[in-house]
């Protein structure tokens with residue numbers, strides 16, 4: 001089918017900034033769709049106009065209903081960069097639409113700052129939780145952040161200070177490419193709140209202060225990075241467990257008996273597209289998991305309060321499952337194995353003899369690899385240093401073929 005839908009990216013310079021091909025699509029359209037800011041740029045010539053509905057998802061149906069008419073959607077910058085094009089490309093076949101991007105806010109910001117686009121960490125805080133910022137805050141990292149509104153730079157400065165990154169340089173770029181363009185420069189610690197336009201993008205050159213904790217994305221964060229009640233897979237074992245689970249971007253983990261949520265959180269921190277569901281039966285631990293997820297930058301962690309295996313009913317099938325608690329409860333292991341997708345990894349840790357026996361039985365049935373890890377940490381014994389053993393852990397790793 002010949003394309004009937006066009007998505008045209010506009011910059012702050014409006015219609016005069018459009019390339020001839022984009023202009024032709026706009027001029028020849030029978031229906032125009034966009035925000036009022038964009039529609040107001042086009043003189044009213046009687047053509048049908050639609051503004052974004054709320055919720056935005058309804059636009060997909062509206063557009064699909066006009067299939068065959070010449071429809072032009074007006075978007076900001078690059079529509080495929082946190083824009084409406086992402087939603088529409090999932091709903092309309094690509095051979096039915098044409099997308100003409102304008103430079104994105106990230107490209108414009110790099111052009112202003114002399115930063116290399118491929119070396120910056122791009123993130124959006126537009127309609128998304130501020131907590132997503134945490135994993136990106138690393139010494140020397142350069143971040144480009146799409147703002148939700150005028151308050152976003154103030155919130156970012158506060159979060160950087162709270163993380164010990166007060167010396168970081170912030171540049172707030174308002175209305176790039178338009179007549180109202182303006183920039184504000186300050187360190188996070190010197191940032192004065194309340195001075196910014198709603199439409200802005202934030203650049204951050206991360207500088208760690210002397211007290212900033214180093215929290216890399218690789219698994220095995222220090223135990224103190226999590227709030228916990230003692231029921232937590234400890235640092236060394238966590239790193240080994242994540243290596244067995246093998247996080248892959250876009251894949252889903254079930255973390256059963258999540259405790260503090262540390263395994264699910266480290267799975268999600270490994271890549272922004274990794275997803276996880278933490279299942280925990282003790283109500284007191286639900287708040288711990290939620291707090292850790294927010295503080296460590298994985299606010300999208302889904303938390304299910306309840307007893308497995310019943311609590312697993314109706315959950316999306318996982319690519320990997322970790323059983324850190326409730327191993328001997330009837331049906332947990334079987335349910336995880338049944339629901340696991342082909343190629344999925346099941347990893348289970350046991351610290352009791354009974355748990356270990358259960359793992360040995362499962363291995364006899366399903367195959368897989370058993371390992372045993374005993375970690376000791378050195379600590380003071382009077383004036384001397386001695387080894388304090390943690391409980392040895394037996395781990396079964398099985399892959400569903």
Ligand SMILES: C[S@@+](CC[C@H](N)C(=O)[O-])C[C@H]1O[C@@H](n2cnc3c(N)ncnc32)[C@H](O)[C@@H]1O
Pocket residue numbers: 011012076077078079080081082083103104105106108126145146147148149173174175176177198199200201
């Ligand atoms: C929904 S996102 C759309 C991003 C857009 N698709 C792009 O390619 O830049 C909207 C956010 O992008 C940022 N933004 C887009 N264009 C901008 C510009 N010219 N100047 C400053 N910020 C801009 C702002 O943070 C704004 O809140």
